[in-house]
Amino acid sequence: MNPKIKNKSTDLLFKAILSLKNVEECYRFFDDLCTVPELKAMAQRYSVAKMLNEGEIYNDIVKETGASTATISRVNRSLNYGSEGYSLTFERLGEDITEENE
Numbered sequence: 001m002n003p004k005i006k007n008k009s010t011d012l013l014f015k016a017i018l019s020l021k022n023v024e025e026c027y028r029f030f031d032d033l034c035t036v037p038e039l040k041a042m043a044q045r046y047s048v049a050k051m052l053n054e055g056e057i058y059n060d061i062v063k064e065t066g067a068s069t070a071t072i073s074r075v076n077r078s079l080n081y082g083s084e085g086y087s088l089t090f091e092r093l094g095e096d097i098t099e100e101n102e
Contacts, residue, residue, distance in 0.1 A: 001083055048075045049086045 020026050030039055044067050051061045058072050067075075079086055 045071065045075050046086075048072055049079055050090065052076055052079055053086065053090055 016029070017026075020029055034042075044065050047065050048061055048067050048071065051064065052072070052075060056064075058069055061067060061072055062069065
């Protein structure tokens with residue numbers, strides 16, 4: 001975990017996010033919390049991470065997401081050397097999708 005972001009305010013924010021129960025509640029909360037460009041940037045980075053995790057190449061990711069190669073490189077660095085947060089969510093979302101299909 002990055003000690004630079006660990007504080008009471010961040011803990012409170014994360015607890016608020018964890019209190020949300022569905023996608024609609026997330027839309028409502030993040031609409032209040034973030035500007036449209038902030039939310040789009042986070043969604044874009046997550047899409048980039050997912051595509052990198054699936055083995056997509058930079059050129060295809062640029063075409064699909066509109067992300068810059070600099071953004072793709074930063075996300076790739078996080079995937080390879082970060083806190084494994086992306087991987088955690090990919091695993092859990094994969095489990096959710098498997099459970100829905102059963």
